[in-house]
Amino acid sequence: xxxxxxxxxxxxxxxxxxxxxxxxxxxxxxxxxxxxxxxxxxxxxxxxxxxxxxxxxxxxxxxxxxxxxxxxxxxxxxxxxxxxxxxxxxxxxxxxxxxxxxxxxxxxxxxxxxxxxxxxxxxxxxxxxxxxxxxxxxxxxxxxxxxxxxxx
Amino acid sequence: xxxxxxxxxxxxxxxxxxxxxxxxxxxxxxxxxxxxxxxxxxxxxxxxxxxxxxxxxxxxxxxxxxxxxxxxxxxxxxxxxxxxxxxxxxxxxxxxxxxxxxxxxxxxxxxxxxxxxxxxxxxxxxxxxxxxxxxxxxxxxxxxxxxxxxxxxxxxxxxxxxxxxxxxxxxxxxxxxxxxxxxxxxxxxxxxxxxxxxxxxx
Numbered sequence: 001x002x003x004x005x006x007x008x009x010x011x012x013x014x015x016x017x018x019x020x021x022x023x024x025x026x027x028x029x030x031x032x033x034x035x036x037x038x039x040x041x042x043x044x045x046x047x048x049x050x051x052x053x054x055x056x057x058x059x060x061x062x063x064x065x066x067x068x069x070x071x072x073x074x075x076x077x078x079x080x081x082x083x084x085x086x087x088x089x090x091x092x093x094x095x096x097x098x099x100x101x102x103x104x105x106x107x108x109x110x111x112x113x114x115x116x117x118x119x120x121x122x123x124x125x126x127x128x129x130x131x132x133x134x135x136x137x138x139x140x141x142x143x144x145x146x147x148x149x150x151x152x
Numbered sequence: 153x154x155x156x157x158x159x160x161x162x163x164x165x166x167x168x169x170x171x172x173x174x175x176x177x178x179x180x181x182x183x184x185x186x187x188x189x190x191x192x193x194x195x196x197x198x199x200x201x202x203x204x205x206x207x208x209x210x211x212x213x214x215x216x217x218x219x220x221x222x223x224x225x226x227x228x229x230x231x232x233x234x235x236x237x238x239x240x241x242x243x244x245x246x247x248x249x250x251x252x253x254x255x256x257x258x259x260x261x262x263x264x265x266x267x268x269x270x271x272x273x274x275x276x277x278x279x280x281x282x283x284x285x286x287x288x289x290x291x292x293x294x295x296x297x298x299x300x301x302x303x304x305x306x307x308x309x310x311x312x313x314x315x316x317x318x319x320x321x322x323x324x325x326x327x328x329x330x331x332x333x334x335x336x337x338x339x340x341x342x343x344x345x346x347x348x349x350x351x352x353x354x
Binding site: 004010012013025030 | 210223224282285333
């Protein structure tokens with residue numbers, strides 16, 4: 001007969017083998033916690049379309065993130081060796097200030113009135129997009145929203 | 153159960169105690185302690201959240217949200233000893249809420265689990281662990297949902313908050329211990345009747 005402690009240990013090990021924690025989840029949590037101001041709304045990943053086929057110049061992945069008052073669709077494509085490009089689309093369309101953070105630092109841009117924005121020549125690795133309340137934008141945000149960190 | 157063997161002494165330290173230590177160090181001003189705290193508790197939160205049947209993306213959202221809540225409300229964790237319970241309770245509440253809102257999959261189906269198994273030609277230890285896991289799964293999967301969830305939560309969080317568990321499982325606080333015992337007995341009975349289980353080498 002197996003005692004309770006041994007049996008619970010076996011259940012523990014079974015789940016570790018069958019449903020392992022995503023390898024970079026702790027890194028992604030730490031990437032988010034590194035933000036100085038944590039008073040933002042964390043967006044949820046709504047949909048993720050992985051690249052089809054092998055890696056190549058045509059490789060692209062599209063993700064949609066949702067906050068209470070807006071969604072953002074992000075397409076990641078290759079822009080050369082170990083370089084990525086991001087094309088984003090905020091809906092409803094609004095000229096909001098967009099910040100993108102990678103391990104190398106922060107870049108900033110403002111979306112056009114249709115909500116479109118882009119970042120070129122990004123390093124591979126983790127990135128996170130933040131959208132900030134912006135004076136005069138068609139969508140009034142009461143606080144910043146941020147995507148969860150994503151591997152480029 | 154939820155524990156890590158410490159390299160120098162061979163003594164096993166429970167996760168809640170490791171978490172308490174790192175949380176206290178972080179609050180005392182050691183910024184690297186937060187890194188260690190996240191690495192200790194994130195796997196625990198993952199398994200606790202997945203026990204509610206959320207798909208992987210939703211489970212990751214809950215884990216991120218839980219950490220943000222902890223950092224925002226750090227003052228409300230007065231006793232470092234309670235940090236793991238604070239985090240797992242927050243995560244379970246959110247996972248429970250989302251699972252009822254319909255963000256769930258049948259997370260624990262062997263078909264979907266097969267893809268997560270190590271390759272059969274992997275190292276011996278991994279193959280043995282995978283074989284044992286698969287064998288155990290055949291019997292675990294036959295348990296009622298309440299048992300599967302309770303045992304998975306307790307396997308990773310050996311000091312769960314009984315009040316929230318009792319609300320989620322629909323049993324009185326005093327029945328959780330006995331329910332856990334009955335669930336383990338059912339599993340033990342099924343394993344005892346399986347000659348492959350008693351004959352396995354590990």
